Amino acid sequence: MASLLTPVKGKLFIDSTRKSTHALDGAYASLLRGHSLDFDDLRAYEYGDQIRDIDWKATARLGSPVVRRSLATRMHTVLFAVDTGLAMTALAHDEKPKKDLAILSVGVLGLLALRHGDDFCLVSGDSAGVRRREIGRSEAALEHTLRTIDRAVDAASAPSDRDALLSYIARTIARRMIVIVITDDAPVTDETERLLRRLRVQHDVLWITLRDAEPVLESRPSGAGAKARRDVATRWAVPEFLQGDPELAAELHAADAADVAHTEALLRRLEITHVPLAEQDEAVGALLRMLDARSHVRHG
Template sequence: MGQHLNRAKRFFGTDTRGLLEGGRYALLHTRSMEFDDLRPYVPGDDVRDIDWRATARSGTVLIKRFVSEKHHKILLVADAGRNMTALAAGGETKRDVAEAILGAFGLITLGRSDEIGMVYGDARGCVSIRAGRGETHIESMLDHFYRHTATSPAPSSIEDQLRYVATHYRRRMLVVVVSDEPDVTLGLDEVTARLAARHDVLWAFVSDMPAVSGDSDGYDVATGAVVPSRTRLGRRVEVAYRRAEQRRRARLEAFLTTHAIPFTAIGRRDEIRPRLTAMAEVFARAG
């Protein structure tokens, strides 16, 4: 594997069995007669595939899985703007966390018949990479994303990337959005409603480092403005800031819940495996 996929594998691993399967999200069903293995039943599976003997032995309903049983057409939609140069909640750059999240979804597609493409960009516009398969293709996508975020990107605007997808991708796909925590605006609400009506959507946020977390001044990567330390701001301002952040996150969560979009927030790379696995479980049960 290349350097980007290897970094993703370090935090996500290679065991992707059962992820993104089941329910209405199995977008394309094909099956050979070659038996592969067993996996737990999830709502939406064909009951004719239940292995009753194995179920009786284990006490858990198990499904026979066949080679090339189910596969998806997946589109990664990534914020590659200036916000990705900021620090995530765990102290890593958002770019590094986002790269590993995108790579994790790439790893999920390996060994299956999934096709995966990408749209990334910033306020200047979008880059669209056609869907393909295999390590070389995925590594190339990750490299394009990473290089863009590392070479003076423009301000972030995930709304622009989503609007591009809503306009140019008409065929039903599994759309995985990776961004920071955007403010909920009328424009974002409108384009998200359009996407959710046509596609199946997952959203992984790279959570923000608190702006008043340290004792030294910082700066806003979007504007370059100085952000005073909590020592300079004082306790009352810090408390007011934290309450405002809680309200902002509550609005974001309510927004996604309203659109029935499974989501997760990830603040550092060692959270990727458990957070994406939990989101995939919600994903599989929907339908």
């Protein structure tokens, strides 16, 4: 089987030369705050925070508990939480396999983790079950991780279950990690919000949304026998006569925009940095912007 990591390195190299390798490294290095002697900022106390982290002077001054945060100096573990259910077998917005966009995301961020001496691990699955891959510390381990995702999506037969992934992490992983959720653009649920509120106290959570292809196109595909668009979960095919219907396309766009706005508002409220990925060609730059945004987050 051809290496999955080699094309990832190619895309990372191209984007690094356009911008700066130092920019990539710098954004990643600022990603996680931890315990050290270097003060970073203050934020409101939340259930689950350590009592030792409370800044008593600031608490007395403000009238409510606040905790002191410091820049991390220790080695981190990046945990990739990847949906490998049926939803990941669909096409992304650029009409290429969504699976490939997930592999690119894990590959780029995994390479940056290795460059900084950090570990990584994988939690993946669907409604049939969640699996965890052991911690990796090498490019060979990252290659195996990418192949695990590739094989799992190819063999997917059960619906995606994002909440099952989040619940597994909340129940089984106590040590603080950088948790990067890679999922599709299905609407978030009340259970998702509950789990994220729990996770963000213990972990540094980032969210990557892989955008679906348009189910109905604004213009009818050219050429006879264009491949039908089909729902991957139900196998229901979108009738060909609906393609090119501008009113229906606009209605679907409006519904999608409402779902996106709801997800964005929830993640912003929970102070979880989020990036939507629509196409492979822009993915590395978007991931860099996500890391930059996270490194500049300040919690009041």
